[in-house]
Amino acid sequence: MDTPAVAVRGLVKRYGTVEAVRGIDLEVARGETFGFLGPNGAGKSTTINILCTLVEPTDGHAEVVGLDVVRDRAAVRRRIGLVFQDPTLDAPMSGEQNLRFHQELYGVDRRRAPARREEVLRMVGLWDRRGDEVRTYSGGMRRRLEIARGLLHSPQVLFLDEPTIGLDPQTRGTIWDYVAELHRSEEITVFVTTHYMDEAEHCDRIAIMNEGRIVALDTPDALKAQVGADRVSITTDDDEAALRALRTELGLEGAVREGAVTIAVPDGAGFVPRLFDRLGGHGVAIRSVTVTRPSLDDVFLAHTGSTIRDAEAGPSMHPMAMRMRR
Ligand SMILES: Nc1ncnc2c1ncn2[C@@H]1O[C@H](COP(=O)(O)OP(=O)(O)OP(=O)(O)O)[C@@H](O)[C@H]1O
Structure with a gap:
């Protein structure tokens, strides 16, 4: 288990003339909570999309748990969980139905599925509301349900792209409490992007990205x-x-x-x-x-x-x- 959770070398992504990612190097250890910070357009989402195998790099190399994101795409996907900016929950379904639907889609072992659903719903504090339709959930509850869904298949790395965007400060704090909790209980690597600087305090290490480049990378205390x-x-x-x-x-x-x-x-x-x-x-x-x-x-x-x-x-x-x- 010595291979890093994420290893990136000379990563470049160009969209036409726009150079979204301009040659970044990065290594994230297993079990780290790693923050990726920067303003809008810095290239955070592009980088995370490459790591999640959703976008192909123009140049350079990226591995997740030792697997190449281009060559071993399917294997990478089985080992990662994703929580992205655009909500993808089904509002007329209950919280638990959403999770069951996802398990069926991903062919999760039927005998283990209910226990895992309960585990993740408890982890994000939604077990008591599991039967309620998602349309009755607050923004923070929906985000927590998305995190629960991202954890269903016990991924080794959880990617969270701006998990707190659009939420009020108090709810943002709660989301981070759950991230810390799941980090303890699941022992997974968390790779999270945000443009809220204060949230980076929750991370073991952070990289600050600006205009496609990593301009600083260390623990929050060392950077300060x-x-x-x-x-x-x-x-x-x-x-x-x-x-x-x-x-x-x-x-x-x-x-x-x-x-x-x-x-x-x-x-x-x-x-x-x-x-x-x-x-x-x-x-x-x-x-x-x-x-x-x-x-x-x-x-x-x-x-x-x-x-x-x-x-x-x-x-x-x-x-x-x-x-x-x-
Ligand atoms: N599919 C695309 N086609 C063309 N340009 C794109 C595409 N995706 C991203 N870009 C451009 O790449 C640059 C980096 O965008 P990216 O979404 O990675 O930044 P970000 O740091 O995640 O910003 P945000 O915080 O707004 O999500 C921007 O200039 C953006 O317009």
């Missing part, structure tokens, strides 16, 4: 430690004047991020009094100030020059203020 700086965000009546004063008075390059002037400094709390003093002396009124320890958002910012939300909204007005220190 590499950034090394606190983030100080201020709201002002005149952001341009604040940016100018930061530059001339303090020699710091700030940037406007999500409506606030943001500066990266080694000791955020210690910096605030100086900030008030110097900017105040320049006639810049500070309305509020926030100091945050490095988050995965900052990791993303350090590697790509924009926050993930700014990246999704379009090109930032301000060039990156902070570079990764290697």
Whole structure:
């Protein structure tokens, strides 16, 4: 069982002139929960689709549990579970009927099928609602049922493509609790894509993808430690004047991020009094100030020059203020 759960080398996918995946390398160990992060269009879905044998790579090589995703497609499919962005449940059927239908479709051993259904329904907390039609389920319950369905054939690797998209923050948390639980009970590898940076905290390791490339890959803590700086965000009546004063008075390059002037400094709390003093002396009124320890958002910012939300909204007005220190 030493072969990695996922091994990718020089993977490339082109759609016409669009280079969705630009030569990525990646290895995921058995039993890891591995997060794949990036803004819309980064190439996450394309990569996961290749690993799930749904899309063929243009170049490079990908293996899942030691099997080639192009040559051994059928064998790969038997060993993986998929939960994708587009819901594919049958709403007029009950939760359990949906699972039974799936088992029949995949030829699961009839004697073992009911016990496995019960197991997975209990795992995602839907056993009590198993007889209810899916149309009466909330968004979070549907997503949990899809996860249960992805687990029915006891896969070795479970691929989740944005399992929490469109859900409220509380339900997103619940989904992650179930992912952690099934990870413990099933001992499987979980490969999950998301563009919610906070969710990556649940992963053993994460890869940050941007414009078809992996720009960072490590544990969440190691990535945050590499950034090394606190983030100080201020709201002002005149952001341009604040940016100018930061530059001339303090020699710091700030940037406007999500409506606030943001500066990266080694000791955020210690910096605030100086900030008030110097900017105040320049006639810049500070309305509020926030100091945050490095988050995965900052990791993303350090590697790509924009926050993930700014990246999704379009090109930032301000060039990156902070570079990764290697
Ligand atoms: N079937 C396709 N035909 C043409 N272009 C495609 C196709 N699928 C993806 N692309 C393009 O490839 C790039 C990467 O898309 P991909 O869906 O992999 O990104 P993503 O990171 O998963 O984004 P999202 O978070 O929005 O799902 C985008 O520019 C997209 O438009």
